[in-house]
Amino acid sequence: MDLHDFLYRHELDRRLSRLYGDPAASDEDWVTIPQDAEAARALLGTVSQLTGHRVFARIARCALTAYERYASPQTASSYPLYRDTALREAFGDELETAYLDWAAIILEAVRFQMGDATFGSFLRCVVEADEAYAARAEERAAAGV
Known part of the structure; x- marks a missing residue:
C-alpha cells in the first residue's frame, strides 16, 4: 500500500466511523x-x-450521481440505467477505459449487498473522503511537503 492509499483509506475510515458510529461518541471511540x-x-x-x-474517484462520483437520480421521487427507471448513463456522461469516448465494465458490475454488487437505503450514504462517504484527501494533497503540495 502506498502513501496515497493509506491516507485516502484513513480519511474513508474516519467518515465511515462517523456514519456508523453513535452521534454522541467521540472521535476516539471504537466503531465497528x-x-x-x-x-x-x-x-x-x-x-x-x-x-x-x-x-476510481470519477467512477465513485458517477455512482453517487446515479444513485441520487435513482432515489429521486420522479424516478422512473432502474439504478443500472442511471449508473451507465452517468458513466457515459463522465467518460464519453473514454468508455473503453480499462475495467470500466467490471467497475459497473462491482458497483451493482455493492448496491445489491448493501441495499438502497445505505448504499447512497456509503457512496457519499467515499466521494467526500476522496474530496477531502484531494484538498489535503493540494495543501501539502502548496506547502512544499
Whole structure:
C-alpha cells in the first residue's frame, strides 16, 4: 500500500466511523463498521486497484450521481440505467477505459449487498473522503511537503 492509499483509506475510515458510529461518541471511540460496509469497501478497493485511483474517484462520483437520480421521487427507471448513463456522461469516448465494465458490475454488487437505503450514504462517504484527501494533497503540495 502506498502513501496515497493509506491516507485516502484513513480519511474513508474516519467518515465511515462517523456514519456508523453513535452521534454522541467521540472521535476516539471504537466503531465497528458493519460487515456489508467492510465488504463494500473491499470491493470498491478492487475497483480502485483495477482502474487507478483517479479513474476510481470519477467512477465513485458517477455512482453517487446515479444513485441520487435513482432515489429521486420522479424516478422512473432502474439504478443500472442511471449508473451507465452517468458513466457515459463522465467518460464519453473514454468508455473503453480499462475495467470500466467490471467497475459497473462491482458497483451493482455493492448496491445489491448493501441495499438502497445505505448504499447512497456509503457512496457519499467515499466521494467526500476522496474530496477531502484531494484538498489535503493540494495543501501539502502548496506547502512544499
